[in-house]
Amino acid sequence: MKVLVVDDNPVMRAGLRAMLGTVQQVEEVIEAGDGVQALTAVAASADSPIDLVFLDVRMPGMDGLAVLKELSDIPVVMLTGADDERTIREAMASGAKGYLVNGEYGEAELRAALSMCPKGGKVLSPTASELTSGAPTDPGTRFEFTPRERGLMEALSEGLSNQQIARRLFLSEKTVKNHLNRMYVKMGVGSRAEAIVAWLRG
Numbered sequence: 001m002k003v004l005v006v007d008d009n010p011v012m013r014a015g016l017r018a019m020l021g022t023v024q025q026v027e028e029v030i031e032a033g034d035g036v037q038a039l040t041a042v043a044a045s046a047d048s049p050i051d052l053v054f055l056d057v058r059m060p061g062m063d064g065l066a067v068l069k070e071l072s073d074i075p076v077v078m079l080t081g082a083d084d085e086r087t088i089r090e091a092m093a094s095g096a097k098g099y100l101v102n103g104e105y106g107e108a109e110l111r112a113a114l115s116m117c118p119k120g121g122k123v124l125s126p127t128a129s130e131l132t133s134g135a136p137t138d139p140g141t142r143f144e145f146t147p148r149e150r151g152l153m154e155a156l157s158e159g160l161s162n163q164q165i166a167r168r169l170f171l172s173e174k175t176v177k178n179h180l181n182r183m184y185v186k187m188g189v190g191s192r193a194e195a196i197v198a199w200l201r202g
Contacts, residue, residue: 001114002028002048006038006067007056007079016054016079019107023114035062039070050074051118057082057091068094075117079105085131092132098123099132112189112197119188121198139199143186152179157196 003026007013013031020026030050032038039062042050053071057064057080068076068091077098078091088099097117100109104125113123124132140150148169155165162180166173180195189195 001025001051001118002030002045003114004030004032004038004041004045004050004053006032006035006053006059006064008033008059009056012056016110019110022107023111025114034059035064035067038067042071042074052077052114054079054113055096056080057087065090065094068096071095077113077117077123083127088128088131092128097121099125099128101125101127108193108197111191112194115190115194116188116198121188123197143183143198145183145186149179149183149186152176153183153195153199156180156192157199 003020005013005016005020007016010033013033017029017031020029030041030045032041038053038055053074053076055064055067055076055078057078064078064080065087068078072095075097076095077100078096079100079102081102082088083101091099097120098113100113100123104127109123109125116123140153145153151169152165155168160168162173162176165171166176169176180192184190184195187195187198189198
């Protein structure tokens with residue numbers, strides 16, 4: 001997986017690169033310090049397309065929202081300190097697949113973004129989710145879960161182990177594992193942590 005990190009703060013880029021370096025599916029991380037460099041990097045990667053862009057909003061020259069509108073063919077996750085409603089709504093309306101506010105995300109959210117956003121899923125930090133939601137979204141409906149799967153996911157999000165879930169729902173551990181694997185496919189995630197993040201985001 002090839003990822004582009006766009007931020008005018010070199011410390012932020014270095015921290016994100018280090019975090020992405022721990023993710024097995026990420027094979028290459030490209031950095032850009034502003035919007036113009038970002039578009040140049042995308043153009044230079046035409047023969048080996050970028051799979052996901054982590055994009056800051058507030059940058060000198062060409063800002064992130066302007067860059068976003070030029071990247072309609074690439075999944076983009078805004079990774080930024082900009083937490084005002086207008087900016088968040090504009091970014092999502094312009095096609096962003098995710099919006100993570102600094103201080104509200106960690107490795108689990110980044111892994112969820114890497115797994116879900118290239119497949120069409122979305123990842124929002126709490127502030128972005130609150131500002132962009134109307135009526136609360138039922139994640140069970142969104143993922144087309146059965147009543148049994150809802151119960152499994154609720155137990156999983158409480159931090160229960162497969163063994164504890166099996167005892168609560170009167171199932172075997174093998175049945176719990178099989179259910180969870182099918183649920184991960186429905187959610188477009190690859191791990192327990194990513195599933196919990198996706199569920200809690202609604």
